[in-house]
Amino acid sequence: MTVASRPVLTRRAALAAASALALPFFARAPARAQDAKTIRVSYPAAVATLDPAKFRVGGLEYNYALCVFNRLTQQDAKLQVLPDLATSWEPSEDLKVWTFKLRPNVKFHNGKVLDADDVVFTYKRLKDKEVASVLRAPLDVVDTVEAVDPTTVKFTLKIPYADMPALTAGYQAMVVSPSIMDTITTKPMGTGPFRFVEYRPGDQMLLEKNPDYFLPGVPKLDKVVLRVIPEYTTAVAGLESGAIDIVYDLPAEQIDRLKKSTVANVMEVTAGTWQGIVWHCGMKPFDDPRVREAFIKLVDKPMMTDIATFGHGTPTVTPIPPTHPFFNKSITMGADIPGAKKLLAEAGIKPGFTMEMYIPGQSPSMERLATAFRDAAKQVGIALQLRIMPQDKFFAEMEGKVPLAVDNFFGRTTPDLMLYSWYHSSGSWNNTLWHYSNPEVDKLLDAARTTADKAKQAELYGKFQEIVAKDGPGSVVYVQNFACGVSKKVQGFSPSPLMLVDVSTATVSA
CATH class of the missing domain: 3.10.105.10 (Dipeptide-binding Protein; Domain 3)
Structure with a gap:
């Protein structure tokens, strides 16, 4: 165009133009009977791939992966590095060797138990020129990665590098197994709190609860529906009608409008x-x-x-x-x-x-x-x-x-x-x-x-x-700030400054 x-x-x-444009759409989203064990999140664009190593677009890609996979580390709202699949990590004095200890008894969705070989496979794949991951260049600091034992992984670096724990929390650094590679682009299987069920391109992705997830009591929901709704006015109308529970990355012109809503809140954080x-x-x-x-x-x-x-x-x-x-x-x-x-x-x-x-x-x-x-x-x-x-x-x-x-x-x-x-x-x-x-x-x-x-x-x-x-x-x-429109029926959720929507501990009231 x-x-x-x-x-x-x-x-x-x-602002005036944006407000005028928004008005005709608010009646378009169909209402639905609320399922208290299902959360529905809208995104403006579809995924380009389901393979985490090849992510480039962000949005739905990163957030579906957050549900289905885990990384060695993760970061909280203050960007502090926290355990995920790794419970601890230790550098050598010269910052050129980093040793990560893994959680025991973590299972992939196909039943395979996670071990250090899966982590080695993941990082060798990320460094593979043929895979062409955007994480390949940052990982050039890594010389070798090896399994010391089933729950210990050692990274030997080319240079001293203090940010290695943060690097393992990269968006593309989701840990995969050789056992799931045949279906990585059609039915991906990770270790995350939700299992992939289906994806209808341009429409929606359906995820279901992983009953074997390693954190007790997580997730609290049975299903996650990730909707692709390009028009924000339609998504916001769905939020106000009850058809959507969270609208991802609200544009500025919708933030002030939703602040007046009786059924939804705006959650906004400073982002990078x-x-x-x-x-x-x-x-x-x-x-x-x-x-x-x-x-x-x-x-x-x-x-x-x-x-x-x-x-x-x-x-x-x-x-x-x-x-x-x-x-x-x-x-x-x-x-x-x-x-x-x-x-x-x-x-x-x-x-x-x-x-x-x-x-x-x-x-x-x-x-x-x-x-x-x-x-x-x-x-x-x-x-x-x-x-x-x-x-x-x-x-x-x-x-x-x-x-x-x-x-x-x-x-x-x-x-x-x-x-x-x-x-x-x-x-x-x-x-x-x-x-x-x-x-x-x-x-x-x-x-x-x-x-x-x-x-x-x-x-x-x-x-x-x-x-x-x-x-x-x-x-x-x-x-820019990162804002989400969130139904007042949603509890246990807050947006991340990394523009991640973690619904693993969220609930939806009837």
Whole structure:
């Protein structure tokens, strides 16, 4: 879909437009008789794969896996690393050997008992170039992984690395077994609190209680229904009618509306998920660093954050959020239109230059961000044509394959995990997304990940932010809040800042 030229977008205009658009849909969702042992959660987009190692899209992918699988570790709302399949872990003094102890008597859904060989298989598969997992690049720190005994796994690293426990909590690091690989993409089986029953693409996924789950009394529900509902207005209407219990990742325009509801609440947390303007550094005109810097200067981050999120986001420089102690507060985040004009002229980009900008659909905030950026580009004589694509088409055919796009990514939990895969020249997301190479950035990121000295890390990451604020592969505009619409009948649930919906301890009243 092409967005035609329109007047300059302001927050007030965007909010009014969103509110008007929402009204006709509220009567569309059918009501249902509430089943107190079933919870229904809506997501705006379908999965691209059921194989955790190959996850790229997030949303339903990550959250179905949270129900069906487990990782060695997990993280709480404060991003502290906690046990999952591993009960404990211990580093060597030089941080180059990490030993994890596994829970005993954990069973996969096919009845096989989990052992260290399954963990070794999982991590060797994640490191396999043919699998092409985005976790492969972060796991390059791992030299070998071996089973010491049935409940002990040892990781030997190439470098000292303090973040190894957090790395094993990665979204793609769900532990699998060779015994379940034949059906990993059709009927996946993990060790999680729910078992996979069926998936109807574009419609819904059905999960059922795992009676053999290793945590006593968990899960409390018998069934989980994960619905695919692209239109948020329809999903919210379903929430208010009782057909849906949780609406995942509410857009900003729906948050204030639901706060007035008598049957649902809004649960909102600060998250590290970021949205931004990204460019392909291997394609013209972004192979010229002057053009990259000019496009960065077009972005008034506070203004565009306000327009896109209606106050439910925070401007940032990179994926390091402003709440993090390593955030570089000295970097300005306003626009410099005269500076952008000068750089574009030096690069030979003349007024009247046109190009397309791609945006994944089902994301009102990214559409507003794109519109605000288009309006800024007009000030330097650049005409952007906005192309809003269905999410599945965007992620399969546009992401990392077009010169200019708006994109977003889930937050990670340590600066190394936030940055290395995106900005290092060897990074998996970098080589998928924006194809950026800066030797000084590589040196800073390599040095930061090999020291446990927090003051030194702060210095290195501060310098990194200064570089990419001028010559970066895109403009990370803001980190957004994560909000869910939740029926008042749901108890025992709270959203995670990692944008995970853990329903393993949730209940639904009749």
